[in-house]
Amino acid sequence: xxxxxxxxxxxxxxxxxxxxxxxxxxxxxxxxxxxxxxxxxxxxxxxxxxxxxxxxxxxxxxxxxxxxxxxxxxxxxxxxxxxxxxxxxxxxxxxxxxxxxxxxxxxxxxxxxxxx
Ligand SMILES: [Zn+2]
Numbered sequence: 001x002x003x004x005x006x007x008x009x010x011x012x013x014x015x016x017x018x019x020x021x022x023x024x025x026x027x028x029x030x031x032x033x034x035x036x037x038x039x040x041x042x043x044x045x046x047x048x049x050x051x052x053x054x055x056x057x058x059x060x061x062x063x064x065x066x067x068x069x070x071x072x073x074x075x076x077x078x079x080x081x082x083x084x085x086x087x088x089x090x091x092x093x094x095x096x097x098x099x100x101x102x103x104x105x106x107x108x109x110x111x112x113x114x115x116x
Contacts (some may be wrong), residue, residue: 002091003089003090008086021062026082044061045060045061046058047059051079057080064078067074
């Protein structure tokens with residue numbers, strides 16, 4: 001596992017705030033990140049475990065092969081692409097603005113407690 005649960009939660013909260021209609025799919029994607037294998041097969045080719053754990057979907061150059069993606073067309077944020085986005089964000093250190101903000105707030109709260 002890369003990154004922390006806190007970072008994953010931060011990423012999801014941030015993305016769900018910006019795109020509320022994706023909240024359900026973001027949570028499914030988080031499930032994939034936590035419980036299914038996500039492996040790099042080559043340059044911008046990834047394999048993401050399916051939700052039922054019985055197969056894999058290949059995401060090549062941002063294009064997924066799942067039926068949801070094929071039905072909606074190019075650029076559709078299916079849960080595999082979202083899972084890959086979350087995975088790669090965590091891999092890159094994840095410290096997105098939302099996570100950092102939460103951390104700053106926590107630190108500030110701590111300082112205020114100390115000085116009181
Ligand atoms: Zn997909």
